[in-house]
Amino acid sequence: xxxTVQQLVTNPDFNQxxxxxxxxxxxxxxxxxxxxxxKISKDKLYSEVRAGKxxxxxxxxxxxxxxxxLNAWFQQQELSSLR
Numbered sequence: 001x002x003x004t005v006q007q008l009v010t011n012p013d014f015n016q017x018x019x020x021x022x023x024x025x026x027x028x029x030x031x032x033x034x035x036x037x038x039k040i041s042k043d044k045l046y047s048e049v050r051a052g053k054x055x056x057x058x059x060x061x062x063x064x065x066x067x068x069x070l071n072a073w074f075q076q077q078e079l080s081s082l083r
Contacts, residue, residue: 023067024066024067024068025064025065025066025067026064026065026066026067026070027062027063027064027065028042028045028046028049028062028063028064028065029042030065031045031065031070032045035065035070035074046063049063054070054073055069055070055073
């Protein structure tokens with residue numbers, strides 16, 4: 001985990017900041033830290049993105065995620081696991 005993301009996630013004020021300043025667009029590292037909470041490797045996340053299994057947007061070489069889309073994707077994945 002890079003220092004910026006690690007500082008963000010381990011910052012005790014992060015949850016407060018998260019509630020008041022919720023940005024809809026996340027970078028790859030932010031999505032990995034916030035949504036996947038480091039539970040999978042960045043390589044695995046990148047592999048799933050590259051395979052088109054996780055919704056994302058590419059702007060040049062940057063991979064971006066929409067928070068609302070990831071929330072919906074997570075819900076969809078949970079529901080499909082119950083079938």
